[in-house]
Amino acid sequence: MEVRAEQSGSVSIVAVEGDVDLNSSRSLQTQLRESLGSAPDKLIVDLSGVPYMDSSGVATLVEAMQLARKKDTKLVLCAMSDKVQSIFEIARLDKVFTIVPDRAGAEAI
Amino acid sequence: MFSQPRYLSGVRSLVSAVAQRLGFDESACGQIALAVDEALCNVIRHGYQRSPAGTIWVKIWPVDDEAGEHCEGAALDAPLDQHRPRAGGIRIVIEDLAQQVDPEAIRSRDLEEVRPGGLGVHIMKEIMDEVRFEHRGPDETGERGRGMRLTMVKRRSSE
Incomplete structure (x- = not known):
């Protein structure tokens, strides 16, 4: 899995490539914590x-959501x-996160 | 497999390929692989507490009938599709030698509480028709039982 971080003004973007499982979720966690560190x-x-x-x-993203709330991000x-998407639905987290279909939609929010 | 997360991807591919061979559609194959992944993560994290040297066995059987009985004679390397083009389902047995826990104590957590972790058992139970945890019994040598056994069944009729 690869994680790429970008910054565009006051917006941070983390793009993930590959399977996110127990083998790789820690590097995503590290990047998300770092990107949230500057409270974008x-x-x-x-x-x-x-x-x-x-x-x-999913747990890594839940942790990021909780940290984001603290940072007002x-x-x-x-x-x-x-x-x-189906794992978020099974975990009943699809309504807890803000999930949009594409990058343009995410930028527009 | 050893209790190391780097093996998860290979096991997912194997489980998914076998499920497809047994007649499950692509979406169900992915979900069955997810249930197995979650079970293995629990063994790695909680059973072996991330020690990399633990052993985990994953056994996969075709399920023949609605009662969920597997057919011992129908090994997956047998020419399954010649006489049984589509099995009734899949049975996956995961065993380890980690510390035994009370099977009753393994349960899903309250999903109303949004927090990281603790979702694995819920996901397994949502996807599979049967999820049963038990202590492994004594082996053929009479050695006292060690570790846990998880049996999961998914029937094609529930796809």
Whole structure:
């Protein structure tokens, strides 16, 4: 799995490529914590390159959401595949996160 | 497999490929692989407490009938599709030698509480038709039982 971080004004973007599982979720956690460290107005997590995620990935994003709330940062997840979306639905977290279909939608919020 | 997260991806691919061979559609194959991944993560994290040298066995069987009985003779390397093009389902047994816990104590957490972690058992139970935890019994040598056994069944009729 690879994680790429970008900054665009007061918006941080983290783009993830590859499976997010117990083997890789820690490096995503490290990047999300780092990106939230500067308390951006918004953090967009682009999941378009993620074909698979397990509950360790979901847990990492829940932790990021909680940290984002403390920092007053809006966390937006975008471009989730149906397969990844289904785990959020099973965990009943699909309504807890702000999830939008694509990057443009995430930027517009 | 050893109790190391780097093996998860390979096991997911294997489980998904077998499920497909047994007649599950692509979405169900992905979900069954997810249930197995969650079970293995629990063994790695809680059973072996991330020690990398633990052993985990993953056994996969076709399920023949609605009662969920697997057919011992129908090993997956047998020419399954010649006489049984589509099995009734899949049975996956995961065993370890980690510390035994009370099977009754393994349960899903309250989903109303939004917090990281603790979702694995809930995900397994949502996806699979049967999820049963038990202590491993004594082996053929009569050695006292060690570790846990998890049996999960998914029937094609519940896809």
